[in-house]
Amino acid sequence: MRSIVLQHMIDNKDHYIEQWRVSFGELLFSRSESTIKPQYIQDEMKEEFVSVIFDTLTMDRHSRRAVVKRFAERLIHDGWVVSEFIMSLQRLRRIVMKDLSNHYDKEKFVDLSGELEDWLDEQITDLTTEFAKNHEEVKAIQNVALKELSAPLxxxxxxxxxxxxxxxxxxxxxxxxxxxxxxxxxxxxxxxxxxxxxxxxxxxxxxxxxxxxxxxxxxxxxxxxxxxxxxxxxxxxxxxxxxxxxxxxxxxxxxxxxxxxxxxxxxxxxxxxxxxxxxxxx
Amino acid sequence: MRIPILKLGRYLLISVQVELDDQTALQFQEDLLNKIHQEGSLGVVIDLTSVDMIDSFIAKVIGDVVEMSSLMGAKVVLTGIQPAVAITLIDMGVSLQEVQTALDLEQGLERLQQELGG
Incomplete structure (x- = not known):
């Protein structure tokens, strides 16, 4: 069971990707942690991000989560900043919303935007949850190390x-x-x-x-x-x-x-x- | 339940190996003072190695015993207080300020010997 919004996005995939990519320039990788990485790595990451997000459109909830999780693990491992990806997703939301409002009447639009929100929020939640979990793990390890160092005799x-x-x-x-x-x-x-x-x-x-x-x-x-x-x-x-x-x-x-x-x-x-x-x- | 009090030369040795309840503690206080009087002992070592818990009443009794004994001319050393017990005592605000302590029976006896001049 696929909602109209997702179908709409799949149909207009190329159009959205193009628009989204344009807005990437100013948004994604503006933080210093990311800009020190070589340009080609930044470009690769952008492409991967785009494909991950649009690939998940056709998946069910379970495999979607798995894909996002794997992607998040890569981001953590390579030291990317999660907020940039979240901001990009929000930007994508704005692009799709604007497009939807042009295509459908007001009532329909309210329904559809709700669905869009659900889908995007899910991605954002999965992404941040993964990052938060990783931080927790790092913190736990550091706590153990700190405890060992804290009072030697x-x-x-x-x-x-x-x-x-x-x-x-x-x-x-x-x-x-x-x-x-x-x-x-x-x-x-x-x-x-x-x-x-x-x-x-x-x-x-x-x-x-x-x-x-x-x-x-x-x-x-x-x-x-x-x-x-x-x-x-x-x-x-x-x-x-x-x-x-x-x-x-x-x-x-x-x-x-x-x-x-x-x-x-x-x-x-x-x-x-x-x-x-x-x-x-x- | 009575705690045995052993005599060793001029000293008395007590190893507390039972759970101290209020009654036992008070009984012990009386027994020890009688024994000091009877033997004319100069030093007392109370070993608490096997005691895992001391409540505020027992702590007070111990403090009292030490004070009473010194009134009767016997120096008391507490030995073998376990870390957990020490922490509990400090948490309760009982620091047994006036009481001599030593790590174990051996060091306790050494300490008495030093204080009493061999």
Missing amino acids: IPVFDKIVVMPLIGTIDTKRASQIMENLLDGIIEHRAQVVLIDITGVPLVDTMVAHHIIRASEAVRLVGAECLLVGIRPEIAQTIVNLGIDLGNFTTKSTLKKGVEAALQMTHRDIITNEEPVTGGGLN
Whole structure:
């Protein structure tokens, strides 16, 4: 069962394609992401787009969707911008509408335009759905990667571990940090944990709150927390915001932190008078 | 249900291996204080390795036990608090500020030894 509109479009296919192509010039591939592609690739894509859209006219709903899906996958893979294709489809709508209004009387036109809308909306929906789905997938993958990167724990000495934090800390990440921290302490039998915030761009009350909470939890499982890597501007913010880190041992650099941690575990770094032969430092 | 309290030299060792309900906790509080009095112990290690959950009441009892024990001259170290338990306690706003902690029984005993001067 094919509607009159689609039949009409198939009959006048060549005419519409011609008109549509003319309006392509100004519309399709005006974004910089697309214009950096070689001209012949842009031309190929235009042709393919035209043929995909007009091929779907004769297909049923199911295979139509499959074709659009495959086309969308190609677009995503090659890095095209979806909005340009949507805009082109809207332009096609305008062309066909105008033509329909010339051919049919008003009442008929209202019916027909409804059908046209349905068909075009379907294409647009399929195209955007495919793009949205792809974005979701990419986002999920990135989230996993981010999670893996967000709170690493590095054992540096016996009983001493370091957690370098880089980037903004939000609530979700804070709980991730807390978990990794506590599990790592148990796993490495650590007594001192150094939290390095050199890479944290901003320490506000929220971040400070998370760090304080983490250090209290660390104390409960039986280790101690040192906060290192306090940059001058961070020290200023902390004091200006009135955050109380009084119960905290803080050091300006990781190096000083490690020295303090060694002291807390009753150890020291000594320089040998004579070169060590065989084996390294103890 | 009573929690066994073991004596080791000048110290008392308690390994909590049952689910702590209110009654057990209160009973334990009483038993421990009696034992400290009886033995004249200087240090107590309470090991919580096998405890997966602590509610606010139990947390309060533990805090109280520590304070009461130190009034009686015995230092208390809590050991083996699991990460999940630690997070719950912090979430409830219980930080057991005054209580000494250690990673496990071994480090707990070491800690007591240090504090009591060998």
